[in-house]
Amino acid sequence: MLKKDLPPCPVELTLLLISNKWKILIIRDLLKGTKRFSELKKSITNISQKVLTSNLREMEENGLLSRKVYPEVPPRVEYTLTKVGYSLEPLLTDMDKWGTWYRNEVI
Structure with a gap:
C-alpha cells in the first residue's frame, strides 16, 4: 500500500489495516508468540485455509507480521508479529476489557 493511498483519518487507517475479525484474532494469537x-x-475456529492465507499475506504486506519459511519437507512456515504488529497490543487489551464489561453489564 502506497502512502499516498492511505486515508487521512487515523481511525480509518487503523480499520483498513485490521478491518476484519480474522485479522484481530490472528493478532490475538500472535501476541502470545x-x-x-x-x-x-x-x-x-471457522476460518478456511484460503481466508487465513489471504489475511496473513495482507498483514505481511502491511508490515504487521513476518513470515519465515524453513527449507524442510513438508515446508514449515512460522508467523511472528513485527514491532508494528506488537504495537496493537494495547488496542486488543482495551477490546478485551470492553467485551468483558459488555458481557457482564449489558447482556
Missing part, C-alpha cells in the same frame, strides 16, 4: 500456520488454523 510465534505460531505455525497449522496452529493459527486450529486456534481460529
Whole structure:
C-alpha cells in the first residue's frame, strides 16, 4: 500500500489495516508468540485455509507480521508479529476489557 493511498483519518487507517475479525484474532494469537500456520488454523475456529492465507499475506504486506519459511519437507512456515504488529497490543487489551464489561453489564 502506497502512502499516498492511505486515508487521512487515523481511525480509518487503523480499520483498513485490521478491518476484519480474522485479522484481530490472528493478532490475538500472535501476541502470545510465534505460531505455525497449522496452529493459527486450529486456534481460529471457522476460518478456511484460503481466508487465513489471504489475511496473513495482507498483514505481511502491511508490515504487521513476518513470515519465515524453513527449507524442510513438508515446508514449515512460522508467523511472528513485527514491532508494528506488537504495537496493537494495547488496542486488543482495551477490546478485551470492553467485551468483558459488555458481557457482564449489558447482556
